[in-house]
Amino acid sequence: MRLIDGNVKESAVVYGSFGEHEGQLVTISGYIHRIREMTGFSFVLIRTRDDVVQCVYAPEFSDYRWDERLTEEATVKVTGKVVSGTDAKGEKRYELQIHAIEILSLPAEPLPIVINKKTLDGVHLNTILDYRPVSLRNPRERAIFKLQEGIARGFREFLSLNGFTEIHSPKINYAGAEGGTNVFKLDYFGKQVYLAQSPQLYKQALVGVYERVFEIAPVFRAEHHDTSRHLNEYISMDFEMGFIDGFEDVMNMETGVLKYIMNLLKTEYKKEAELLRADIPEITEIPAIKFTDAKALLMDKFKYKPTDMKDFDPEEESLLGKYAKKELGSDFLFVTHYPSVKRPFYTMDDPGNPEYTLSFDLLFRGLEITSGGQRIHDYNMQVNKMEKLGIDPAAFDTYLMLHKYGAPPHGGLGIGLERLTMHLLGFKNVREAAMFPRDINRVTP
Numbered sequence: 001m002r003l004i005d006g007n008v009k010e011s012a013v014v015y016g017s018f019g020e021h022e023g024q025l026v027t028i029s030g031y032i033h034r035i036r037e038m039t040g041f042s043f044v045l046i047r048t049r050d051d052v053v054q055c056v057y058a059p060e061f062s063d064y065r066w067d068e069r070l071t072e073e074a075t076v077k078v079t080g081k082v083v084s085g086t087d088a089k090g091e092k093r094y095e096l097q098i099h100a101i102e103i104l105s106l107p108a109e110p111l112p113i114v115i116n117k118k119t120l121d122g123v124h125l126n127t128i129l130d131y132r133p134v135s136l137r138n139p140r141e142r143a144i145f146k147l148q149e150g151i152a153r154g155f156r157e158f159l160s161l162n163g164f165t166e167i168h169s170p171k172i173n174y175a176g177a178e179g180g181t182n183v184f185k186l187d188y189f190g191k192q193v194y195l196a197q198s199p200q201l202y203k204q205a206l207v208g209v210y211e212r213v214f215e216i217a218p219v220f221r222a223e224h225h226d227t228s229r230h231l232n233e234y235i236s237m238d239f240e241m242g243f244i245d246g247f248e249d250v251m252n253m254e255t256g257v258l259k260y261i262m263n264l265l266k267t268e269y270k271k272e273a274e275l276l277r278a279d280i281p282e283i284t285e286i287p288a289i290k291f292t293d294a295k296a297l298l299m300d301k302f303k304y305k306p307t308d309m310k311d312f313d314p315e316e317e318s319l320l321g322k323y324a325k326k327e328l329g330s331d332f333l334f335v336t337h338y339p340s341v342k343r344p345f346y347t348m349d350d351p352g353n354p355e356y357t358l359s360f361d362l363l364f365r366g367l368e369i370t371s372g373g374q375r376i377h378d379y380n381m382q383v384n385k386m387e388k389l390g391i392d393p394a395a396f397d398t399y400l401m402l403h404k405y406g407a408p409p410h411g412g413l414g415i416g417l418e419r420l421t422m423h424l425l426g427f428k429n430v431r432e433a434a435m436f437p438r439d440i441n442r443v444t445p
């Protein structure tokens with residue numbers, strides 16, 4: 001019998017610790033990223049889990065002789081002596097003088113696209129997406145989703161530090177939460193159910209239990225149009241908090257979350273941010289403007305003729321983004337008090353002016369990345385609003401348990417992870433910020 005003790009150790013030395021091993025032999029494991037033959041020696045770049053390590057093969061380093069089977073994308077263990085030098089920028093870099101290469105595996109076929117250049121510039125986005133499992137091996141592509149990890153991690157860390165409990169709500173549901181036509185229907189053993197458009201109904205229910213909750217999970221939207229900012233499955237970063245004094249508490253929490261995230265990216269994801277030339281915003285505070293004031297501004301200042309007085313089109317959002325940057329010095333802008341007709345049934349109307357709601361969107365560089373607001377917590381008020389909207393309260397009986405059996409004033413929001421990543425990295429298409437995007441034309445890979 002063997003005993004598995006769970007004492008985890010590194011299987012190989014990582015580049016980050018090369019400084020401690022200068023002059024010594026170490027072993028690293030990874031992929032052969034690139035082989036460059038020079039006269040009398042070769043550069044062999046090894047792509048490890050977090051760095052591309054420069055190794056040098058020359059017969060004088062050891063008795064080891066180059067194995068002709070070695071090719072790009074072979075997985076290997078390389079043993080070599082750590083030596084230091086300076087790179088083009090004059091910074092200290094370490095490399096390995098190769099003493100042995102153990103082949104772990106050889107690829108069956110050459111790669112369909114070139115991944116060992118600095119970027120995949122020039123390769124069509126569709127090709128990049130078709131070959132995602134390999135195009136992601138390009139260090140720059142890989143950095144996108146490492147940085148995205150940082151965003152989600154910052155969201156989780158900040159909220160955990162502020163008394164929130166992480167939840168996991170079901171994605172197969174008896175009712176859609178957001179309304180509209182973009183809900184995926186599913187045959188569930190002969191019954192019709194829906195894929196979750198958001199964790200809305202469950203996060204509210206759990207405010208009744210934990211007071212403050214958050215979730216980072218996929219949600220599904222049957223988007224019928226092919227746009228540069230819509231996915232059919234995206235990662236929603238949601239939170240919901242009870243005992244609020246108003247929806248400003250929610251906006252304040254989001255400002256705190258975003259500050260924390262940007263700071264984390266600048267410190268712990270510096271390498272990725274530099275590689276991607278990420279323009280990480282400085283946040284001190286975020287300005288807020290009322291929906292009607294924003295409409296007036298668009299018409300007066302930008303002479304824009306809106307087609308819909310109850311909502312913004314993408315051009316209006318973009319103009320508001322420019323206004324926020326130029327006039328207010330902010331990459332972000334909250335727009336508050338959206339018209340009631342455009343917000344879901346759970347949104348609290350403004351008691352002073354019930355045509356508008358106690359809700360907000362957050363624009364980031366002219367793109368909506370968040371919706372949020374205060375919710376109705378009174379049972380009768382919620383049932384009345386549903387009836388007014390032609391929604392059958394009986395179909396929402398589980399949801400209404402929150403209200404029926406006592407709910408505090410509460411509110412929350414949802415942030416689209418891919419949209420936030422997209423504008424942080426200056427992408428034109430949200431698909432670039434989705435690891436395996438799903439849209440009207442794509443369900444593979």
Ligand code: AMO
Nearest residue numbers: 198200221230231234369370371372412413414416
């Ligand atoms: P909403 O439907 O506005 O609100 O969605 C919240 C945020 O999710 C992102 N988003 C999308 N991202 C990519 N592709 C899509 N098809 C897509 N649709 C939405 C956007 C958007 O701002 N329950 C509410 C949130 C709340 O009030 O708590 C909701 O889901 O960034």
